[in-house]
Amino acid sequence: MRFMMMVRIDENAAPEGGPSPELMEEMGKLIEEMTKAGVLLDTAGLRPTSEATRVHWDHGKESVIDGPFTETKEVIGGYAIVQAKSKDEAVEWAKRFVRIHGEDWEITSEVRQIEEPEG
Template identity: 65%
Template sequence: MPRYLSMIRIDENNAPAEGPSEALMGRMGELIEEMTKAGVLLDTAGLTPTSDGVRVHWEGGKTSVTDGPFTESKEVIGGYALLQAKDKAEAVEWTKRFLQVHEPFWTVTCEVREVVEG
């Protein structure tokens, strides 16, 4: 069965300062449990803010390292979910359910892409 990476994109500048509510975390926990029992969810996690990140760039035969935050980025990857689904449509349906557990004031985008095997 194919695997899909759902990259959770957020705008760090407009995310709630207090982070996810307890109610959101409860709904998220229930969905994660359901997805795990269904054998769809292989791994998931949130990521630290870009202020804690580092970018390593390769160009012209040289590497450069830039410390965060990365203010030029409107959206950043705030987390991910690795899914195993029968097809892309199923992966997208699970991703839609993930987005729908958020309160209306959140702005979250997920990019779903198939993992290349072998």
């Protein structure tokens, strides 16, 4: 089963300067462990919403809005796609990921199973 872990953050509440070198080192270790275990299929951080564009469709009307999006408190700051035996296993990896952020961060990892094509 494949799962997507969407990492949600409040861009305005993140520590100034972003992740510390220590956090990046710990993240690198976890990513390496997940890769060696054959769990991690893909992962990346996302650029800030100030560089984003939203394309919205509402009952036949299209709108295009450039960021930043001040009305949004939480945004997806990154993602990981993992191959796991169960949702419980994917959630355990997500727990490990959020824990390494320590007390300076407020972070949520939403874990959702990816629909697989039938057949």
